[in-house]
Amino acid sequence: MNSLRSRLLISLVLGTLTILLLGGGGLYWYVQESLIGQQDRLLESRARSIALLVSYEHGQVEFEQTEDFTRDAKDTLFSVEDATGRVLSQSPSLGGQALARPSFLESAKRGDSENFDVKLPDNEAGRALSMVFVPRADAEEKRETQSLDQQHYIVTVASSVEPIERALSVLVSALIGIGLAVLGTIVGVLWVGIRYALVPVDQLGAALRHTDASMPEPLGIPTRCPSELIPVYKELDRLIERIRSAMEWERLFADATAHELRTPIAELRTVTEVAERWPEEEDPRKAVGEARQIAAEMDRMIESLLTLTRSRGLKLSSGTQATRLAPIVESLVKSTEDRQRGLEVEVKSDQTAAWRAPEWVAELIARNLIINAFAHTEAGGHVEIRVRDEGDGQAALTVSNGPVGLDPEDLAHLAKPFWRKDNARTDRNHVGLGLSVVERMAEAFGLAFRPTLDTDHQTLHIRIAPKAEHGHNISEANIE
Amino acid sequence: MRVLIVEDSKRLREHLERGLRRMGYGVDAVGDGRQGLIHAQTTEYDLIVLDLMLPELDGLSLLRAVREKGVQTHVLILSARDRVEQRVEGLRAGADDYLVKPFSFDELIARIEALLRRSHGRKTNTLEFGRLVIDLGSRVALVDGENIGLARRDFTLLEYLGLEAGRAVSRAEIEEHLYDDANTVWSNAVDSAIASLRKGLARHGITDLIVTRRGVGYMLEPNAQSVVLGEGDEL
Numbered sequence: 001m002n003s004l005r006s007r008l009l010i011s012l013v014l015g016t017l018t019i020l021l022l023g024g025g026g027l028y029w030y031v032q033e034s035l036i037g038q039q040d041r042l043l044e045s046r047a048r049s050i051a052l053l054v055s056y057e058h059g060q061v062e063f064e065q066t067e068d069f070t071r072d073a074k075d076t077l078f079s080v081e082d083a084t085g086r087v088l089s090q091s092p093s094l095g096g097q098a099l100a101r102p103s104f105l106e107s108a109k110r111g112d113s114e115n116f117d118v119k120l121p122d123n124e125a126g127r128a129l130s131m132v133f134v135p136r137a138d139a140e141e142k143r144e145t146q147s148l149d150q151q152h153y154i155v156t157v158a159s160s161v162e163p164i165e166r167a168l169s170v171l172v173s174a175l176i177g178i179g180l181a182v183l184g185t186i187v188g189v190l191w192v193g194i195r196y197a198l199v200p201v202d203q204l205g206a207a208l209r210h211t212d213a214s215m216p217e218p219l220g221i222p223t224r225c226p227s228e229l230i231p232v233y234k235e236l237d238r239l240i241e242r243i244r245s246a247m248e249w250e251r252l253f254a255d256a257t258a259h260e261l262r263t264p265i266a267e268l269r270t271v272t273e274v275a276e277r278w279p280e281e282e283d284p285r286k287a288v289g290e291a292r293q294i295a296a297e298m299d300r301m302i303e304s305l306l307t308l309t310r311s312r313g314l315k316l317s318s319g320t321q322a323t324r325l326a327p328i329v330e331s332l333v334k335s336t337e338d339r340q341r342g343l344e345v346e347v348k349s350d351q352t353a354a355w356r357a358p359e360w361v362a363e364l365i366a367r368n369l370i371i372n373a374f375a376h377t378e379a380g381g382h383v384e385i386r387v388r389d390e391g392d393g394q395a396a397l398t399v400s401n402g403p404v405g406l407d408p409e410d411l412a413h414l415a416k417p418f419w420r421k422d423n424a425r426t427d428r429n430h431v432g433l434g435l436s437v438v439e440r441m442a443e444a445f446g447l448a449f450r451p452t453l454d455t456d457h458q459t460l461h462i463r464i465a466p467k468a469e470h471g472h473n474i475s476e477a478n479i480e
Numbered sequence: 481m482r483v484l485i486v487e488d489s490k491r492l493r494e495h496l497e498r499g500l501r502r503m504g505y506g507v508d509a510v511g512d513g514r515q516g517l518i519h520a521q522t523t524e525y526d527l528i529v530l531d532l533m534l535p536e537l538d539g540l541s542l543l544r545a546v547r548e549k550g551v552q553t554h555v556l557i558l559s560a561r562d563r564v565e566q567r568v569e570g571l572r573a574g575a576d577d578y579l580v581k582p583f584s585f586d587e588l589i590a591r592i593e594a595l596l597r598r599s600h601g602r603k604t605n606t607l608e609f610g611r612l613v614i615d616l617g618s619r620v621a622l623v624d625g626e627n628i629g630l631a632r633r634d635f636t637l638l639e640y641l642g643l644e645a646g647r648a649v650s651r652a653e654i655e656e657h658l659y660d661d662a663n664t665v666w667s668n669a670v671d672s673a674i675a676s677l678r679k680g681l682a683r684h685g686i687t688d689l690i691v692t693r694r695g696v697g698y699m700l701e702p703n704a705q706s707v708v709l710g711e712g713d714e715l
Contacts (some may be wrong), residue, residue: 255563259533262560267492267579273585274499281502290491 004201008194009187016186024175031171032303035164036127040115043129047113047157050078054088054153056137059144061153063089077158078118088153097121099128099156108132110152118158124163129285166276200226204233215247216240256418257305261298269292284356304433307364308417311440320445323362326389332363332370333385339374340383343401349387353395355466357445365441366397368434373401376421394466402459409452414462415439438464481596481640482506482657486516486542487531487558496529499585500592504619504636506660513537520535524600524656525553527595529588532559532570547574555597558583562697593617596688600643607642608709609700612686615643623684633658634677641690641700674698 014099053064057085063080077089079099087098104114113131119347132152174428205394207219218237259476268291275287327347333347373383383401390396413419418432439449448467483505487493490511497509508523510516513534519530520542528546532539543555557570560581568576576598576622577591593616606612613622614635620627621638630638640657641649651670659669678690688704 151592258562259560262581263489263492266560267489267495269496269582270492270499271586272500274495277499277585278502282498294491479580 003192004319005198008198009190012190012194013183013187015185016190020179027175028168028171032164032168035167036161036189039159039164039385040129043115043127043157043159044113044131046076046078046131047131047155050157051133051153052133052136052157054080054133054135054155056135056141059141061088061151065089075159077126079156081154081156083152093121095121100160101154102130103154103238105130105132105154108152108154110134112193120158120160124160124162126158126160128156130154131155143214163236184405200229201431204229204236208236211240216243217218226380234466241406241459253417260301260418264298264301265295290343301433304437307437308433311437311444320356322356322364322393323359325349325353325362325366325397326353328359328363328366329370329385329387329397332367336371336374336405339371341374341379343374343377343380344382346382347386350389350395352393353387353389355395355397355445355447357447358458361441363443363465365438365447368438369397369399369464372434372438373460373462376404377401378403389464396463396465398461398463400459400461402454404453404458404460406453408453411453413432414451415449435462438462481526481636482523482660483507483592484516484519484525484528484553485509486511486513486519486534486539488512488534489525489531495705496588499589502591502632504632504639505592508634508660511535513539513542517542517545520551520553524653526657526706527592528553528555529592530575532557532561532566540570543570543573543575547633554599556588556591556595558588559686590617595637596643602649607639607645609642609689609704610647612689612707613679614639623686624680626684628680628684630680631676633673634680637673637677638664638700641698645700645702648693648696648699654697670698678680 017452049069053069055062055064061082063418072344075093077099079094080088082088085098085101090096090098100116100118102114102116104112109133110470113129115129118126118128121348132154134151135153203222204219207222211219218235218240220237221233224231269289270382271294272288275282275284329349330347335344357365370383373385377383381401381403383399386396386398386400388396388398410421415435415438416432417436420432435449441447442449442464447464448466449461449462450465452463481506483500485493485496485500485507487496487509488511492510493511497507500507508519508525510519514536516528516534516539517537518663519525530539530543534542537545539557539559543557546553546555551675554576555574556577556579557575558581559566559570561567561570562580567580570578576595579588579591597603597605597616605615605617607616611624613625614641615622619629619632619635619639621635624626633663636658637654638701640654654670654673658673674690678687679688681689686706688706689700691699691701693699
């Protein structure tokens, strides 16, 4: 019952049912009021007729029943009383019982009338009307009897409402019958309509079910796709594209990792197997030393890989403190003197400039950039490390080094895991993960990684600076 | 047998070189594709062990270049690229075998031996000349089933002559297949190696197996009487 189809059907059926109930109820009320109003008008007309039959004759009030009246009013219950409640005349059908007397009569004056519900002598429900009137008198009677105008009489007429109730009962039956038929038809039409309307949703579900999880293909927008589903298809395709590129990255990364680990393992096996095969000719201590060195290199590579993988889960949070870069950079340059290989190293730093990143992240980024620059600058070259305040204390770290022997097309690969320019390949101390780690860490903490190459292709600048809110670097210029 | 190793990992290259030298092969080893191509085009190797991801010139380009130049040396690719399509690409580029890193040194040796056998049209790992059996796998020479204990260099020379049995090979050919760039080859190096081998064989009654062809070089005579008849036998 939790399907879209059931929900739509239930809500539409309930809506239809409500409309039918309100319509039926309204119709019932209207018919009922019309019939009662009609009966009330009939009672009033009868009351007036009866009142006309009451007149003064020689100073006495008389009720004159004509044949016509007797014939027309045989089903009418009536009673004519004076103001004190003395019955002047009543219909035989009342059997001597009095009709209920409405309270308005206490203060009523001539011509006042009121309709009200009443219980008839045979316990049937009925409708009644009481009207105050002055009996008819001719001019002579009026002259003789001065006080005639002050003497009020009350005529009450009543009739059963059974015909109305019967008519209403027929109406209710008809409404229920028609309502059920209409409801059934609507349920059927809605069921078929909803099924048809939701076919594209089923198709979307089937397309997703049949998507290959190992390498999903974009769904594409099917022909006759409803306009409401087109944005869903587009979003799904964008999501699938992102998943594909993430999977492709993972595949290439795993492939490259396996590849990079295979060579040191091959070295390890060869070193140990050659030593084992010619024990009298190979120095076992040397073989063990080399094996230990290989293990240390593999350990370093795995540490870099782990840092790279863990950087995916890191995110800049509002509570992250600002870290000043200048002390970190200066300390790193001092501690890496053994790696500088006689290069000309220059440090320029604004002391207050900071990144909103933990100290260990700032240190990791700066360390990898600086060591990378030292390792890949050709002999006799220069390395410049600049920490610059970009405004509001935001730091931009730019490491420039050259000559580097890179081509402009190499810039796109710099941050790819395990990428190395050819002449760096034979050096197993640099496996090509440093700049990948820098880019990932920078991305995680809202910093942009931007490599550029001087027009003479001799100096590489790598700049790490906070991203602007709209996704661009703050002040991308000023790389000297 | 002379082998060229083209491998960018210095440590792996050095250990392969040492291992193969201890096996008795002449070995040259280089660390980039350009050097590898120069060596492959200028020296006649029996086998090239080739890595694919190389600086300067990648292994596949090197392989295609040497094949285009008509070099028919057997090539064994030694690479960390393990996917089927990568192996197929390597073999289609002209390699004779493909071994994925990491590998067992024993397996590498076995594959090298198989390729060398193939280059001499042989299917077994032994060469038999009457009483003399040359076991290429164990790298020993047996006379009447007994290991005659040849020195590594003498065995390599016997192996080469055995593989070329019946054909006179020149001193230059012997030099090229036995000695690598690391060894200084003196002018009489081949003659003294032949003399040493003959001496080793003569101790077991084999005196006429290696004959001198004047003006040409040396030849292993497969039907030499001393190996066909045996010690003390008469015609």
